[in-house]
Amino acid sequence: MNMKPGVYMKEKKIKLIETGMKLFAEKGYHMTSVEAIAEGAGVSKGAFYLHFQSKKDFIVTAFRHYHQEITARVESVQKQNLAPRDSFAKQIEVVTKYIYRYKDFLMMHLYQNISIGENTDVFMKQMNAENFHWLRQNLNRIYGDKMAPYYPDMIIQLEGLISGYFKWIIIDDIHIERNQLGPYIVRRMDDIVSGLLEREETPLVTPDDIPEPYREEVPVSTILTAMKDKIDTLGLTPEKVRELEDVIGIMFTETGKDHPQKPVIQGLLVHFQRIPEFEQECQEMARLLHIQLLD
Structure with a gap:
């Protein structure tokens, strides 16, 4: 064949x-x-x-490739019919498996002082914002609005828990069962929530203190950039890749206007609705732009 x-x-x-x-x-x-x-x-x-194009282009592409891979795995878990706690624990599990699989890449990222350009700095900021929204989304699904005033503090502590274990895995080569870390961290968050409510703690970081990029929803331009990056990972023909990249370019132009034409965007999104891997991006675009996806 x-x-x-x-x-x-x-x-x-x-x-x-x-x-x-x-x-x-x-x-x-x-x-x-x-x-x-x-x-x-x-x-x-x-x-x-x-x-x-160059070694710098190579490393930038590598960053994007691994980010897309891990995002796809997390999204796959989110689509499963799991209870919120089980879903979050499973998401952490797939990230943990990925950490073990690509320790070489992550070790390099931690230790190498690499200047790879302004575009990558923007990409890293987008990754941080996406991580914030990922944690915020999962916390809200588990604990609801009653904990909303504490979410900034909880996210800071949650990031510390997760990154701390991942650092020990990457740098110190400790072994943790892949399917145990997620449930363990979710239980620790339960303990934090219980302590916050029992002591009626005053939040250290309020929602008003959240930096602007984290406070906002992921912008349309970020979703379009992610879609453009994903095109190259799907094994499409060169002709199809060029077609979809052209469509992305038109959508960048249209959505950047003060008054974008919604029918134009609806028609352009059809090109991606036919590809299952873009289902979530199409739905998010429709939600942000307040449009209905065409059948």
């Missing part, structure tokens, strides 16, 4: 990313050459430049 060109290109690109991340972890970002990455992945240097 012949492999579709898009699938072949995707596999080569992922192979290069995974090879590069391992080499960065072993030798350091600055000591790893493009030639070494290409050789390790079993391709020519020229083939490397078919996928990446």
Whole structure:
């Protein structure tokens, strides 16, 4: 059976990313050459430049690739018919499994001083905002509006719990059962909630103290950027990739207007509604723009 060109290109690109991340972890970002990455992945240097413009472009793409991978796994759990506590615990479990699988990449990220440009700084800020909204969404599903005044404090403590365990996993190589960390952290949040209510604590950080990027919903431009990044991960034909990227470009222009034409956006989103992997993005776009998705 012949492999579709898009699938072949995707596999080569992922192979290069995974090879590069391992080499960065072993030798350091600055000591790893493009030639070494290409050789390790079993391709020519020229083939490397078919996928990446430079080593900086490579590392930026790697960041986005791993972020998309882990986001897709979390979204898959969210779509399951699980109770809120079980769902959150399962989401933490899939992230934990991912941490163990890609420790090389994460080790490199922690230890390497890499200047990779302003665009990546923006991307990192978007990731932080998305993480805040992810935690806020799960806390709200579990505890409801009664804990809303405490959510900033709870998110800060929750981030500390999760990142603390992940740091020990990555740096100190401790072993934690993948399916135990999620339920354990959810139980600790129950303890925090119980203590806050029992002592009638005054929040240290109020909702009004939340930085502006975290206070707002994820903007349409961020969703469109994520959709554009996801296109390259689906193994589509080059023609289909170009078509969808053109559609994204038009949507960027239209949604950036003071008064975007909703029928135009509805028609453009149809291109993505036909692809199951974009179901959640289409629904979120429709919600933010107050439009109905076309059948």
